[in-house]
Amino acid sequence: MRKQISLLIAVLALLGKSYAQEPMPLGLQESIKYALQHRASLQATRNEERIAKARVGEIRATGLPQINGTVDAGNNFVQQQSFIPAIIADENADPNAFIPVTFTPAYTSNATVTGSQLLFDGSYLIGLKAAKTYTDLSRKNTAQSEIEVAEQVSKAYYGVLVNGERMELLNQNLVRLDTLLKQTQVMFENGVAEKLDVDRLRVQLNNLKVELQKTQRLMELSENLLKFQMGLPQAQPVLLTDELAEVDIDMGRLYPQSFEYSNRIEYSILETQRDLAELDLRNRKSGYLPKLLLNARYGYLAAGNAFSNISNLSNYLEFGYVGAQLQVPIFDGLRKHYQIQQTKIALDNTKLGFETLRQSIDLELEQASTELTNALDVLEAQQESLELANEIARVAKIKFQEGVGTNLEVVSAETDLREAQTNYYAAIYDALIAKVNLEKATGTLLTK
Missing domain, CATH: 2.20.200 (Outer membrane efflux proteins (OEP))
Structure with a gap:
């Protein structure tokens, strides 16, 4: 009977493994590529692009023979x-x-x-050009949406990376502190340490366990956010293949000296909108033609x-x-005249938008560059602080084990070490977010 139960448990375990989903290995570029293919909002934007292309065919059809039968x-x-x-x-x-x-x-x-x-119809010829230009505008709107998706996926991906590194470090801290607690317990049993020393370390260990649980929940939440930004089902487990150490944050590469406004999709969209406004003006004027x-x-x-x-x-x-x-056309009560006036003003407003956009891009570049510079300075300082905190914790532990230091020094050093680790990973995350913002500002976030 026991053998049958054991066999049944083994079969159920195998069945459970067969139905479990394998984690999907994901690098940052793979994540972005998946999002560009599966994100529902992007698919809707591409449908708008298809509608614009169909609109060109609709306008072209008005210039082809029109045949109707009536009985x-x-x-x-x-x-x-x-x-x-x-x-x-x-x-x-x-x-x-x-x-x-x-x-x-x-x-x-x-x-x-x-x-x-x-x-012959002047409005038809200009309308055909305007339809093609509108198709180009729809394509650029799609490109802008793709850049926004790449930004969201990148930030979510880096969030998972940082939380994963932090959780791994917390596990190492937990192992180290648990080992120290056991050693202190042995010292207490041998009369070398006090019970207060054991209790302090146990409190530290409990606090560390709670912090690890919180980080695990944050890790799950950050993974769910990444899957949402990618358009990936929430039930699909993921495995990130990139490493924080591989992420390159080079100010010289991220902020090229030969920056051009045309690198920004917003500037290109405004150029197309200006072209559409000019075609609209020509279309209004063509209303005077027979x-x-x-x-x-x-x-x-x-x-x-x-x-x-x-x-x-x-x-x-x-x-x-x-x-x-x-x-x-002979006389329409000056209707076309006033339409042309309105269109000219709209075209002037579009041209004025270039100066506003250039100023906005300049400010965004300066802000993103400053944020990344500050983030890198903070990261460098926090990395040095983390190294010092590690060394202080190591020395405090050795001194306590050799009887020349106090347990309070160990506990204080461990507390400072965890705070330094938290600050360090927060600085890493801020630097990565600043990196993404600068790449978006320079128009290099998503290049095809």
Whole structure:
């Protein structure tokens, strides 16, 4: 019976392993690439880009031949009458008298095919260019959304990296402090240390365990945030393959001397918006130009006072027409004039936006550069403080074990060490976030 139970447990364990999801190995670039392919908000933005491309086809279609077919049959149950002078029917009638006459048949039917071809329309030609430019604007909007996603994924990825390193260090601290507690317990049992020394270390160990639990929860939360930013299912475990030591934070590389405003997608978008405003102005002005169209009609017509007259195909009469139509705008109450005034002002506002954007980019560059410089200075100082705290903790432990130091020094050194570690990893995270901000400011965060 015991063998059967053991076998059942083993089978269940194997089944559990088979259904467990394997962690997905992720580097930063792989994470960004996955997000660009699977993030729902980006897919919606790309759909808008597809709509813009379809809009070009819609506008182009208005310049192609337009052909329609119509079949119409009906009963004029109240036939319209017209008045004619009575003298036409009776030469002796009063010259001022009129009599009603029915000209409309009781039944009419016609089958017609109509076609038209736009020969010239200034608005159509400019509209076609504007549609293509709008497609370019949609593509740039998609690129801007991709940069924002890359920024969010990068920051979330670095958050997981920092929390993972911090949790690993806390585990090492926990092992070291647990070992020190056991050694102090032995010293207490041998009469070398006091019970107060043991209790102090136990309090420190308990506090460290609580801190480790908090860090583990933060680690889970940061992983969930990363998966959310990537568009990855929350149930999918991840395994980060990048290391903090591999992250390069080089001010010279991150802030190139030959920076150009065109590197920023926002500047490129504004250029396209200016082009659209100029095309809109040209389109308004083209409203003064004439339009030329080619029209054609061909069909059959039948009429009679009995339904049999239109149901018999031999009664249908053939007709056809082909001609050109010229539409010349003469006066519209100055409507186009005021439309052109509005469009010119809108174009001026778009051009003024370049100066505002350049100033904004300059400020953002200066701010991001300063933040990263300060973060690197703080990181250097915190790294030195961490090294000193490690050394102080190591010496305090040796002195206590050799009987020339106090337990209070050990506890104080451990407290200072954990604080130095917290400050160090906070400084690392701030430096990484500042790095991402500077890459975004210089337009180098996402390069294809």
